[in-house]
Amino acid sequence: MSEKILIKGNEAIGEAAIRAGCRYYFGYPITPQSELPEYMAKKLPAVGGVFLQAESEVAAINMVYGAAAAGARAMTSSSSPGFSLKQEGISYIAAAELPCLLVNVQRGGPGLGTIQPGQADYFQATKGGGHGDYRLLVLAPNSVQELFDLTVEGFDLADKYRMPVLILADGALGQMMEAVSLNVKTAPPVAKPWAVTGRQGRKETNVVNTLSFDKDASEQTNRDLKQKYDLISRQETRCEEFFTDDADVVLVAYGITARIAKSAMEKARAQGLKVGLLRPVTLWPFPAADLLRVAGTAKAFLVSELSTGQMIEDVELAIRCRKPVYFYGRTGGNIPSTEELYQQIVEIVNKGGN
């Protein structure tokens, strides 16, 4: 029988990380994710791990860079304004091809914004954020159980592809409590012969470096990264679909918004309306092929996010603008109600889906 506990979202990430073998946490407090560093501060020493509160987000991400380069499973977490500060380090970690787990429990922005939940860091998470041609593998859980499961899996994916994996959550998920089954399925440990450990008898030195003065070598680095990202797109794209086979209107939403969208969809179905939901689980790679397939039968799409409309661009690109895409978002901490989304669906249906 699997162990089940009631736990807060932010703490579930911490528990999952520890069970996944993460022994190094570096971070800086920021609302609404501070329960996570607090949890790590409390729990890591007992398993021989290290919790270190950095002097800034900038230092924290560079500590992750160091620990990951040294071969350890390491992580950091933050919330929107703090996550912006980490972008320099994330670009370096991606360039150095170091595995680590990043967590952004999003709040409303821009600027200092609000400490209430938001989803407006979508562009930053999926299109770069830092400088250069790099990608993060972005996982978007929509429950406390998934925060737990995807954190464990995130470490495995990071090791498998030698790249940073981002858990893109939001303040609502971070703060809510739900029952979580603590079953942990981790992949077997990956050897890290490239890790910087001190030579310890090795003849060759191990060097973690992101600089090259040779323009051909530099271009090759970017080609190699692109090849890896293409492989990930083929192998790791994930989404969840409900009633997309016969739906006239297909909702597209991730994270906390996907849960509200699902309730709105269920309400619409109960009224006899043909409504479905496609929930991206990976935001990068984006489930473009799945959306394109659904666009073959659906009449219209309704994107909902806690932003003024960021994911809408990916949806339109995915379906090659073949069907109308509507948008409904709430921002700055406000969350749409089931009723609000349901009303949007009804309007689209009344227009005949066009």
Place this chain on the structure above:
Amino acid sequence: MQEKLFAITPGLTEASTHYCPGCHHGIIHRLVAEVLDELGVLDKGILVEPVGCSVLAHNYFAMDTIQAAHGRAPAVASAVKRVHPEAVVLTYQGDGDLAAIGCAEIVHAAMRGEKITTIFVNNAIYGMTGGQMAPTTLEGQVTATSPFGRKNAEAGRPIRVAEMLATLDGPKYIARVAVNKPANVNKAKAAIKEAFTRQIRGDGFTLVEVLSTCPTNWGLSPVKANQFVEESMMPYFPLGVYKDEEGKQ
């Protein structure tokens, strides 16, 4: 039989460096490598290199190396040492890297008493980017971004890093040395050896500031550059030991 008087130290590779003629980086590299070899810790050594002229130090040191982002070497090294407490971890940083963009990282690594050693190369200018003003640029010194000479009223007085960090509790050994003449080279080597010995003993944070030349960007010949270190830098940045505390924390 002839006696071999000088050879490449095992801590360095055979690659020839890219440093300009008369630059002190080469001497400082050699001292660090010799010390680690003499202490028998080359195999445990991990170098965290900066952004700046020594960004390619991994080509010269026969050690595992991590190239850090501009100014962040102390944060990187803090984590590395915690993952590998048995390793001998050093950051090698210039004055732009350490005293400007990375000021927070060095202050906090020192404050935490991270058991790492920082070799801080102070040549009072930004070398690699082409000779701009550093936080250590002297009053009146002409640089690419202080073309009329540094004015303290605008830019503040140059940071004395060794003195500043010595006010913290975390550091256990802090010294300022120079390598402009053989007697100073010997003293510099002794200070570097002391710093690494303290790290190996687990005392706490250690830093050796080395006054260094940048003949290229100072616009001086190597000989004149050595004189500049003696006559212009040393009066403002006096050599000496600024912190020397025994014992574990």
